Amino acid sequence: MSDLFDLSGKTAIVTGSTKGIGKAIARAMGQHGARVVISSRDADRVKAISKEFSGEGLEVLGIACNIGRKDELQAMIDATRKAWNRIDIVVGNAAINPHFGSSSEISDEIFTKIMSTNIQSNLWLAQMVADEMRARKDGAIIYVSSIGGFRGSAVIGAYGISKAADFQLARNLAVELGPDNIRVNCIAPGLVKTDFARKLWQDPRFAEPRIARTPLRRLGEPEDIAGAAVYLASKAGRWTTGQTLTVDGGALISG
Numbered sequence: 001m002s003d004l005f006d007l008s009g010k011t012a013i014v015t016g017s018t019k020g021i022g023k024a025i026a027r028a029m030g031q032h033g034a035r036v037v038i039s040s041r042d043a044d045r046v047k048a049i050s051k052e053f054s055g056e057g058l059e060v061l062g063i064a065c066n067i068g069r070k071d072e073l074q075a076m077i078d079a080t081r082k083a084w085n086r087i088d089i090v091v092g093n094a095a096i097n098p099h100f101g102s103s104s105e106i107s108d109e110i111f112t113k114i115m116s117t118n119i120q121s122n123l124w125l126a127q128m129v130a131d132e133m134r135a136r137k138d139g140a141i142i143y144v145s146s147i148g149g150f151r152g153s154a155v156i157g158a159y160g161i162s163k164a165a166d167f168q169l170a171r172n173l174a175v176e177l178g179p180d181n182i183r184v185n186c187i188a189p190g191l192v193k194t195d196f197a198r199k200l201w202q203d204p205r206f207a208e209p210r211i212a213r214t215p216l217r218r219l220g221e222p223e224d225i226a227g228a229a230v231y232l233a234s235k236a237g238r239w240t241t242g243q244t245l246t247v248d249g250g251a252l253i254s255g
Helices: 020-031 043-055 070-084 108-136 157-180 204-213 223-233
Strands: 011-014 035-038 060-062 089-092 139-144 182-189 244-247
Touching: 011 020, 011 070, 020 035, 020 043, 020 089, 020 139, 020 223, 035 043, 035 070, 043 060, 060 070, 070 108, 089 108, 089 223, 108 139, 108 157, 108 182, 139 157, 139 223, 157 182, 182 223, 223 244
Parallel strands: 011 035, 011 089, 035 060, 089 139, 139 182, 182 244
Antiparallel strands: none
């Protein structure tokens, strides 16, 4: 049982992996033996983080990609296969939230953009790797969602809808792909101190009450999410599929 979390010989793609939760997940998977694709829209950051990880002895490939563009997503998949011949793990982490405010005031354009980027791209990822995983009778697909998918919100409602849709997408795909031993799961982080959530955790009017209601009495760090992803990608999670693993310091159960 000593190799439960060993990812040696596996190839993992992590979208949105040049900072925050995605970066922590990519590093952890690399430290557990996987070859890791680093990706985001920012080509300079992709290059910098790839160099950083290589300096740590990790096997890494950097590919700039806007997940909202299907052709760029396919190009990333193709480049990964060209370099390493296989894709074993896909982590759909990249997401956007360009609207803070009432859902009744969100424009059609922004709502559509959120759904396309946060949900459609995750489905595309699964569609692009499913045949290969089916052929091997093995694979892991992981979506980084949010506890925002469990709660109503007056300020990030559209984002919450997209994160709730991640849960159902994982359940649907788990049923569809499970007979071929492909596991599909979600991670739902609480409030983590990332650039993405900076407006929330840097505002003491929001952060301090949240911390006070959280059993572990702190906000999350990106590294707090990485272990869950390694579990779901490895032998340790081989009988887990269609699930949403909440990692939030207990905020959801006590808030």
